[in-house]
Amino acid sequence: MSDDNKTQQLESADDNNSDKNNLELSNNQNEKSAPIEETTDSSNDTVEKTTAAEASNEEVPENVSETSEVIEENDEVINEIEESNAEDAEDEGNKDRHKIEVKEYDTMSLEALAIELEKLLKNEKIQAIRSHVNSINTEFKLKLNALIDEKKEDFINDGGNEIDFYYSSPVQKRYKEAYKTYRTKLNEHYQSLEKNLKQNLADKLEIIEELKGLINLEENINTTYKHFKELQERWRTTGPIPRDKYNNAWNSYHHHVEMFYDFLHLNRDLRDLDFKHNLEKKLLIIERAEELAQDDNVMRAFRELQELHKMWKEELGPVGKQHREEIWGRFKAATKIINDKRHLYYQEIDLVYEKNLETKLQIIADIEALNNYENISHGGLQKKIKQVEALRESFFNAGKVPIKVNEATWAKFKEAVRNFNRKKNAFYKGLKKEQYKNLQLKLELIKIADDNKNSDDFEIVTPLMKKIQSDWKKIGHVPRKDSDKIWKQFKAACNSYFDRIHAKRNAASQEQVDAYDKKNAFLSALKNLELPTDKKEGIALIKKQIKEWQDVGRVPHDKRYIDGKFQKAIDSLLTKLKVEKTEAEMIKYENKLDNLNASDDNRNLDNERTFIRKKIDEVKGQINQLENNLQFFTNVNEDNPLVKEVHTNIKNHKATLDLLKAKLQKIKSLY
Structure with a gap:
């Protein structure tokens, strides 16, 4: 039998008995004024009816020992259970909140916390998620404040003014919207709850008034008893009342229930049936508590124990005097085992x-x-x-x-x-001072290049332009925001000068024109080239074609586009051979380097080396950025499309990085 079925069995036990067998009191306080035993005069075989006042000096009220044990021993676990049950008196969501998984919110990222809050709002009752939302809100604020502090320091260290700092993120906006929805729903819930609580209180006060009227009614005792049972059922089914009215309402209700029991003692049969019924249900409660004492899930056992105590206290009346100490002792013993395990758990x-x-x-x-x-x-x-x-x-x-x-x-x-x-930022502040100094030095070189780019005194200016190119390489880093800008200015000035030299040198000679015609014919023949089936032989043949193309010589400056056509033809041949992309790229790149190396001016090879190094730095930066981005994907499966895309990009960038390194190594081998 499942735990839920066992609890249902406790709640529905003895359902087949008549109304006389279904007497259920709602609190152990009832038992302080329980029915008094009738006494029988054996001499005349008649029954004497003893009033409660007369019997008070002769008999202990039912279940007083149970209550006195709690008072005398100040049992901590009983107090804890009763305080918890009282606190939950007006909270209809208290059972639901125990079913919600408590996650490790302190390990979640800002995005994960926002998602978790949205899930709770979508799937759970608003009154059941308060403690979860409070934990999520605490963690979100802590982590967001830490992030904002870091962003603020970076902003100030980059030269920003603290008063101008502002930081916001989509995650922050998303969380605020979810939390605002939570607050709105919670307020609506409390407004509705307050209205219901007041109505329930009015209904229960009306029940108490009706209870008062049952005493000394001149009608059949069975009719009165049936009415009493109906009032008890109405009391139980009436919803929660305001917490600050809870104790007074219960005490008043219990007092008038006790008064009715004093009145009921005139009918022994009804009282004995109640005693029997209460004993049966309390034994079921004890058996369930003893099962829970063996349950390994300590918190679940304690929560159900709270419900059992609530049933014992609020739903069941007294038992016969001969049973009361024994059953309370068993129930208390099981309770102590569960509580001890709970304290050990904590x-x-x-x-x-x-x-x-x-x-x-x-x-x-x-x-x-x-x-x-x-x-x-x-x-x-x-x-x-x-x-x-x-x-x-x-x-x-x-x-x-x-x-x-x-x-x-x-x-x-x-x-x-x-x-x-702080220390890191201080370091980079010093570094930025040095970079600013480097910026001034490079700006001076740009001015020299601009002043001389249109000079026709090639013999004097050419060594100067080469020197400032060399000086540029020796100067260290400049601020990142200026790096590309000044490099383009410097490169444009230098290229303008050297392009003028090359234009003059590359005036079309007959030899270059002849080379162009030969390359045109070579290109036409290359399109019809038959490749061998063996891949190695095919690559060797293609390299041979490249070497022959280079041997033809240089073409006029305005005819250099033919080299691009040759590269496309080579690409087509490599594709037919199914050469790996990296290998094909290196074959073509070797051809490019051979052309650069064959020129009279080494600046082309130098520029190519600078370009490759710059590309390597860029790709490394992209890889670092992607790897840093992965750190934000906490509690996300590897098969998530976004995560897979990031991993694919990292893999592609690393392949590109390997190719660039191979190209740089090839360039170095030419020096």
Whole structure:
């Protein structure tokens, strides 16, 4: 039998009995004034009816021992259960919230937290998710504030004014919208709840008034008893009432139930049937509690135990005097086992939290250790930055710490990261000063190039232009925002000068015209070239064609487009041979380098080397950016389309990087 079926069995036990067998009181306080035993005079075989007042000095009211044990021993678990049940009195969502999985919100990214909040709003009752939303909101604020602090420091270090700083993200906007929806729905729920609570209170006060009227009614006792049962059922089915009215309403209700029982003691048969019924149901409750005492799921067992205590206290009346101490002792013993296991469970959680605290403190110490450096290079600092990023991620994934040190631990972590960032930013501020100095030097070289680009004194100016090109390479980095701009200015000035030289040198000679005609004929023949079936032989033949093309010689400057046509023809032949893309690219690139190397001026080969190096830096930067982006995909499966796309891009960029490195190595071999 499942746990749910067992609970249903407790709630529906003895359903086939008549109304007389279904007497259910709603709180153990009923039992303080339970029915008094009738006494029989054996001498005349008549029954004496003893009033409650007369019997009070002779007999202990039913279930007083149960209540007195709780008071005398100040049983912590009973108090905990009753306080929890009272707190939930007006909350219809308290059962639902126990069914919602409590996730490790402190390990989630900002995006994951926003998604989790949206899921809760979509799938769960608004009154059941309060504690979950509070945890999510706390973590989101902590992580967002940390991110904003970092962005703010970067903004200021880049020369921005603090008053102008502003940062926003799609995730922040998405979360705000979800949280606003939560607050709106929660307010609507409480407004509706308040209205229902007031109506339920009015209904219950009316029931109490009707209970008062049952005493001393001059009608058949069975009719009165049936009316009493109907009032009890109405009380149970009436919804929750305001929490601040809860105790007063219950006490008043219990008092008048007790008064009715005092009145009912005149009919022993009805009372004995109630005793029997209550005993049967309490034994079922005890059996279920004893089963729960063996359940490994401690929190689930404790939650159901709360319900059992609620049933015992609020739904069942007293039992016969001869049973009361025994059954309460059994129920209390099972309760103690479950409570002890619950406290042990929390102790184990505390140990886990303490271990997490040790881990986080070690991470903070590791970050602080990374902040101790002198005379570091840009590359060295970049390694430390990656280490700090990894430590930050480990900190967020380390789990919860004891709540009493949570804020202090977070503050210490933030300060360690902030100190590292301050020193890092100070380093780059110094680096930027040096870069600004380099910028001024390169601007001076640009001015020299611009002043001389139109000169016709080639013998004097050519060595000067080559010298400033060499000086440019020796000057270090400039600010990134200026790098491309000044390079294009410098390159344009230098190219303008050297293009004029080449234009003069490349005035079409008869020899170059003849070379053009030969290459035209060569190109036509190449289109009809038959390739051997063997791949190696085919590649050898293609390389031979390339060598013969180069041997033909240079063509006029305005006819150089024919080299592009030749490259396309070579591409077509390589495709027919099914040559790997990388190998084909290197074959063509060797041809290009041979052409550059054959020129009189080495600047073309130098420019090509500079270009390849620049491309390598660009591709490395793109790979780093993509790998950093992957760190934001927490709790996302590898088969996610977006994640797969990032991995594919990284793979393609790495293939491109390998090809560029091979090209650079080939260039170096020519020097």
